[in-house]
Amino acid sequence: MVFQQSKWGKAILYFLLFAYGCVTVAPFLWALSSSFKPLSEIVSGGINFIPKEFTLQNYYDIFVKEPLFLRWMYNSALIAVVATVCNTLFNSMAGYALARIDFAGNKIMFILILAVQMIPGQLTIVPAYLIMKQLDLLNTYAALTLPMMANATFIFMMRQFFLSFPKELEEAAEMDGLNRFGVFFRIALPLAVPALAAQTIFVFMGAWNEFLKPLMFMSDKSMFTLTLGLNTFKGQYISHWNYIMAASMVFTLPALLIYAFFNRFFIKGITFTGGK
């Protein structure tokens, strides 16, 4: 501990903790409160967090005014689920092969995986668009899911995980006549659940929150994801902050709820990837 546990020291720490907590929560609460206010109250510019005139009309209106909202939500969910399922499976398979299977070129593949991590995203966006265009995949779900189906950072994480894993279990299973695939799916994967959970959340959140890729690949409004739809919606209802905040909340609350339930996996996931 840096700090001695003196009375004053503690009081200062609690104060800082509380103060920063307020700084973090205030924007969310302000957005939530604005989403329950009628336009007249929004325009008047008061700073009351509790609406003078509480209304659910904004939430009703946004779905009526923008019928594609549900469609965008469906698109986002579908893309995020497909990306997450494939990503966790393929990353684990790759990580397992690198950690456990003695094949020619194992070292080179591992070095390539490490190298790929260093490629800045901006370098790939223009060519990625041209590749999608030439594969005729623009405005399809495949354009958003395919590039997100494997991730070098998580492959590295899974490799480290499987390396630290007792070999005896797998050897015993092989004696019992399971082949490599059997060993992987029945023994290794079920035991990797904690590492998979951390990954699942990160990949899902990453896909759900992605903005640039849908912006590039999707021009057909019905193929928009929620992030992109939200931005278009803002363009149409530019000073209707009550609508924009209601739409933002519809989009954010599910993610925050998921986070609240699984928060311990987040922390674990970062410590997995971060500098270790």
Added chain:
Amino acid sequence: MAEASSWKKKLKNNATGYLFLLPTILVLGTFLFLPVFYSLYLSGHKVNLLGDVSYKWIGVNNFTRMAGDERAWIALKNTASFALFVVPLQTAFAIMLAVILNAKLRFKNFFRIVFFMPTVTSSAVLSLIFMWIYNSNGLLNRVLEFVGLHGYNWLGDPAVAMKAIMLMNIWSTAPFFMVVFLAALQDIPDALYESAMLDGAGAWRRFISITLPLIKPATFFTVVMGIIGTFQLFDQSYIFSAGSGGPNNSTLTVALLIYQYAFKNLDFGYASALAVMLAAVIMIVTLIQRKLFAEEKLN
């Protein structure tokens, strides 16, 4: 016999190994590896998108063009000043929050969950929320007026528009790095602090001579990730300025400029050349960082 079976086993291992890696090789190969070479190729060409994609070799023209491109210089300046401002502050805030959360306090798990909220919210939503707060009639200006300061036209005034994005960015990224520092802090044995206390070292002294040196790997990680992240700033600039980088180019970043050249002007060759330059800058900065930190470890 034995030789034949070991040969067979090797073959089987190779086949299984590559089968396990096949999806990864296809995905990363097509969408990460290939694009790197494709961008290098594009950066030396003029790309025509009408009908079938066609390319015309123009040598280093795309690169020499940058020197005279005023907006490219503005974007680079904006991006660099963004990184210079945001990276140190987000690192400092992350360390401060981690140190506080690492003290023996009640409710700290609750606060940890709360602090982390911005990190799991999409930048699109955060940008909208902050645009509403930064509105000239919005919460921030009202609070500033309340404490006797004057407000700004945060989104419309070129002098402060980028500052507004910086503040929001620090607010939303510091908690992520806080978790990295928390893990590093938990690895420091309490005994070190206790013996320093016996020697009469105060809290600040202990922080400077024990904590900071021991969390150096986490600091390195944070600074490198911070630089990479800030140099790629796109979402927030795009949403705040509705894609223009305005007002008066004040929120124009390199990533936004690349996007504009590619998707507004359909100048894919020049956009790729800019992306290659950006990648080179990021890599050089990372290597310099790595060198600096590695040398310090030796001393």
